[in-house]
Amino acid sequence: MNKQWASLLLIVAGIFTVPGRALADQRMAALEAIDRGQYESAIATLSGMLATNPADQRTRIQLASAYAARAGIRLENFIGLARELVNSSQGLERFYEERIAVLLDEYKRKSQSKPEVDAIETVDRIYRTSFRLANLLRQFSAVPLITDPSRVNDLNQAVFILSGDQSLRGGGALYRGLLRVSLIRSTIVLNQGALHLNRCRIDVQRAVNFITQLHTDVRLALIDISMATTKEKTRQEMARNISNLDQGVADILKRARSAAASSSDGEVDLSEIMVALKGRCE
Amino acid sequence: MSRWIVAIIASALFGAGAAGAGELLSSIPNFNDDPLFSWGESVALDRACLVLPSSDLGLPCNAAFFAGERFEQFRINGFVNQDISTAVKHRSLLLNEDHVGFVNEFVKDQKPTLAQGFGTLWYQDGPWAIIVTPYKIDYALKKVNGAFTEFAGHVREGTELAIGGGIASDVEPRFKLGLWTRFQQAKYYRGETTVLDAVNDPEIIEIHSSHAILMEPSIVYDFSPEWHSQFIAALAGGAVYYDGTHEGRPHARGDIGMNFAPPMEGARIRLGIQANVLGSEAILRRVRFSSLLESHYFNLAFAVSLGEVGVHLSTAIDSLVLGVGYKLMDYSDEPHWGHNSVQNFMCDVGLRF
Numbered sequence: 071m072n073k074q075w076a077s078l079l080l081i082v083a084g085i086f087t088v089p090g091r092a093l094a095d096q097r098m099a100a101l102e103a104i105d106r107g108q109y110e111s112a113i114a115t116l117s118g119m120l121a122t123n124p125a126d127q128r129t130r131i132q133l134a135s136a137y138a139a140r141a142g143i144r145l146e147n148f149i150g151l152a153r154e155l156v157n158s159s160q161g162l163e164r165f166y167e168e169r170i171a172v173l174l175d176e177y178k179r180k181s182q183s184k185p186e187v188d189a190i191e192t193v194d195r196i197y198r199t200s201f202r203l204a205n206l207l208r209q210f211s212a213v214p215l216i217t218d219p220s221r222v223n224d225l226n227q228a229v230f231i232l233s234g235d236q237s238l239r240g241g242g243a244l245y246r247g248l249l250r251v252s253l254i255r256s257t258i259v260l261n262q263g264a265l266h267l268n269r270c271r272i273d274v275q276r277a278v279n280f281i282t283q284l285h286t287d288v289r290l291a292l293i294d295i296s297m298a299t300t301k302e303k304t305r306q307e308m309a310r311n312i313s314n315l316d317q318g319v320a321d322i323l324k325r326a327r328s329a330a331a332s333s334s335d336g337e338v339d340l341s342e343i344m345v346a347l348k349g350r351c352e
Numbered sequence: 353m354s355r356w357i358v359a360i361i362a363s364a365l366f367g368a369g370a371a372g373a374g375e376l377l378s379s380i381p382n383f384n385d386d387p388l389f390s391w392g393e394s395v396a397l398d399r400a401c402l403v404l405p406s407s408d409l410g411l412p413c414n415a416a417f418f419a420g421e422r423f424e425q426f427r428i429n430g431f432v433n434q435d436i437s438t439a440v441k442h443r444s445l446l447l448n449e450d451h452v453g454f455v456n457e458f459v460k461d462q463k464p465t466l467a468q469g470f471g472t473l474w475y476q477d478g479p480w481a482i483i484v485t486p487y488k489i490d491y492a493l494k495k496v497n498g499a500f501t502e503f504a505g506h507v508r509e510g511t512e513l514a515i516g517g518g519i520a521s522d523v524e525p526r527f528k529l530g531l532w533t534r535f536q537q538a539k540y541y542r543g544e545t546t547v548l549d550a551v552n553d554p555e556i557i558e559i560h561s562s563h564a565i566l567m568e569p570s571i572v573y574d575f576s577p578e579w580h581s582q583f584i585a586a587l588a589g590g591a592v593y594y595d596g597t598h599e600g601r602p603h604a605r606g607d608i609g610m611n612f613a614p615p616m617e618g619a620r621i622r623l624g625i626q627a628n629v630l631g632s633e634a635i636l637r638r639v640r641f642s643s644l645l646e647s648h649y650f651n652l653a654f655a656v657s658l659g660e661v662g663v664h665l666s667t668a669i670d671s672l673v674l675g676v677g678y679k680l681m682d683y684s685d686e687p688h689w690g691h692n693s694v695q696n697f698m699c700d701v702g703l704r705f
């Protein structure tokens with residue numbers, strides 16, 4: 071009998087000491103595997119842990135980070151940008167108001183009468199917006215540029231995993247926002263060719279799709295960063311900027327669709343703009 | 353039956369560590385549990401010094417060994433290790449609450465770091481002693497997952513005053529009792545978080561203050577006069593008063609062991625074995641073998657355990673006492689530390705009256 075009690079006590083002691091430790095060891099081993107570049111084993115371990123407990127935010131972020139690492143993104147790449155986004159409301163203002171100025175300045179300055187001119191100006195804004203945004207993102211040279219399709223998939227997967235938990239705040243939300251910024255940069259670079267500026271004719275529907283996608287991604291990144299920040303003032307500024315961005319993009323899309331509708335082949339001639347820009351048409 | 357009881361006790365005592373602490377945080381040393389030992393010989397011997405009486409040029413760690421002592425002596429000790437400059441730099445940023453500066457500096461460092469430094473003065477007058485540690489700094493930092501960096505950190509600076517003494521029992525002179533009382537004051541950060549959380553809200557790295565009073569009783573029992581063998585039990589780190597956060601709290605640890613002095617010509621050697629219970633390290637790391645050699649010219653203290661080896665040499669020139677020591681802590685077999693070894697250096701100088 072005494073022996074049975076002793077065995078029972080040993081089992082109880084084991085229950086209280088071993089599984090927690092084993093789980094912790096398993097997690098640590100997975101994180102260290104990421105540092106060693108053994109992404110597959112880290113993804114397998116962390117996927118298993120998340121499947122067991124889908125509400126575990128920490129595991130969710132760690133799994134996303136394993137995919138991000140496989141895509142070639144490490145936090146060291148982001149730290150300067152993260153600091154600027156979170157700590158400097160001035161930086162944020164510059165980031166968004168410059169974009170809004172690009173969207174709206176010409177719109178305010180010029181009055182349009184002819185539908186064709188109207189459409190050309192709209193497309194002009196689309197270009198300038200996308201290139202300005204690309205330039206802006208290029209300023210954050212630390213943001214890794216991922217163009218290899220399998221890596222873009224991993225990056226998408228990382229964002230997808232993090233999007234599975236909308237209650238993320240703080241560092242987790244900031245991380246999701248930063249990964250989105252990286253994704254946006256890749257999207258812009260991968261789609262620049264599709265706009266065929268040198269052809270001097272633009273497929274308006276493609277441009278609309280591109281801008282729509284860009285708008286969605288930028289908006290989600292802004293919301294993530296807004297959810298991360300603990301500063302109320304910054305959060306309010308970001309809400310204002312998101313609202314302005316929505317309005318500006320809605321105007322552009324409306325005008326672009328109108329331009330596409332008035333064109334017989336859905337394309338708009340940009341040669342006038344190219345001449346103004348001292349460019350040449352192919 | 354008895355072996356089952358032993359198994360249960362061993363399971364309870366040795367298996368109790370680390371539960372409840374953060375996963376990453378539990379993988380770095382907890383300096384809050386540091387023993388009093390802050391002078392050359394004791395640092396080299398580490399917890400093994402609890403089971404050895406000191407050499408005639410040292411100070412006992414186990415207050416029960418003070419019983420019957422007649423020496424009067426004074427000593428100044430210094431201790432630093434190889435990464436002390438990192439510790440001092442980060443300490444200055446953290447404890448001055450420059451959180452952004454700390455995160456900036458911290459992001460640059462890739463390797464895990466362990467560092468410690470302190471200065472101590474002690475005075476012994478027969479069966480009692482007083483130890484003053486005007487400054488002590490402890491530092492440990494570890495990062496994992498470069499894709500979404502998480503880190504555990506421990507930065508602590510503090511001061512300490514300890515008073516201790518020992519007596520032999522009137523009823524049974526082979527029983528000696530001792531007590532250290534330690535008064536501690538510290539500022540510290542001990543926690544784990546992610547770099548992005550720290551960037552997002554640098555004040556997440558909170559600096560706390562604490563005061564603590566620790567009572568550390570011990571007993572020594574002489575059980576074999578031929579080889580001067582002694583059995584020892586000591587309890588350390590038990591706080592009777594503490595006002596800091598849970599993360600900075602010292603934890604009680606118990607040590608048991610024995611020593612004996614085999615007959616030897618021209619010198620005296622004492623050998624000891626010590627085991628720490630109520631600790632959080634791996635079981636094999638909690639057992640230490642130690643020796644203390646006292647010759648006409650010098651005294652040599654030596655201790656070894658899995659992952660640690662320490663040596664201290666002291667000598668006296670008339671009343672002047674000089675000592676140097678070295679301790680190597682090897683972490684290569686520790687899971688998730690990824691850091692091979694830490695080298696520590698100590699020196700001491702003082703007077704013996």
